[in-house]
Amino acid sequence: MAELILNQVSKYYGQSAAVKQLSLTLPEGEFIALLGPSGCGKTTTLRMLAGFETLSEGQIHLNGNCLARPGWQVPTESRNMGMVFQSYALWPHMSVADNVGYPLRHRGIRGQDYQQRVKDALQIVQLEGLTQRMPQDLSGGQRQRVALARCLVTDPDVVLLDEPLANLDRHLRASMEESFREFHQRTGATLVYVTHDQSEAMSLADHIAVMHQGELVQWATPESLYQTPRTDWIASFIGQGSIVHLPGVKSGVSLSQTELTQLSQAAHPSQTTPVLIRPEHIRLHLPDAAQHHTQYETQSESRLDAKVERCVFRGERHEIQLRLPTGESLTGYHPQGVTEGSVIQLSLLQGWSLESAA
């Protein structure tokens, strides 16, 4: 099967490593996100895939062929990869059609073949009506789509996208996310998408590579990253959640309501394991809220007392910060607000135990 493989890839700038021993197999045709905070090595990884950076260690293979190793690499223009930058990098003096056709002209493609391929690429990004416009007369989202069409026109095996939505406002980001999804479905190309925005990665990608300080810390589907993050660092980077420290628990296991209640009431020894509790796994028992939960709740459900430290209205729900008698804090959601300073009861329905990141 045709895959893009990074094998123990490192990149050093002087003494400091931007990327360390990165091994990844990116399945053909998948939408893959490289996700991590600023400075974790995402862009450097993308630039090594594109051929803009040399490798200090390791190899990159595409479809079984070596693309790069230290001291040798296939030039960017021979990799059959498309790249879309944050800045779009459109030629300001060329029309939409000429910008899109540029890579074809560069390869000596002319005539009917040229016209047809430009037309097809513009059709995929739904810009057929704007072929003669200049880039400065387009909206941010339209420019983005021209950049996508331009990288698509050469029918690349792999499309590399570096924070393509970073400069757009929230509404445009949502509609562009939809364009990326469609673009991926129509082309079937392998997409490698760099972002520091976890919600963007979660909503778009088939698989996410989470990077931290130049290293791969987890490779997983969005669902399993959310439900079973490996470390406490990943858990707090992906989605909302609280981390409590419980004694006598192995890492990487799911904890039931009974286990969570018993453990969170236990005296606190020095040996504890971080346990992730997502807000949707905290049931709040508010005095007037019986109607919200009666269909799920059982009389035997174990409850803990917690003090309400903060309650913030978020539109569709309230976000409630709580403190347990052990001193640990939790974040829960509820449709109804609650008075700050009051003591309420809650049940912990489910938890996931983590490794502690060094």
Ligand SMILES: Nc1ncnc2c1ncn2[C@@H]1O[C@H](COP(=O)(O)OP(=O)(O)OP(=O)(O)O)[C@@H](O)[C@H]1O
């Ligand atoms: N040309 C360079 N020379 C020296 N250091 C560099 C160079 N390029 C990147 N770095 C360093 O390598 C590390 C990783 O940078 P990189 O741009 O890959 O991170 P990133 O995850 O893409 O960050 P961001 O989201 O802020 O773009 C950073 O510490 C950065 O300062």
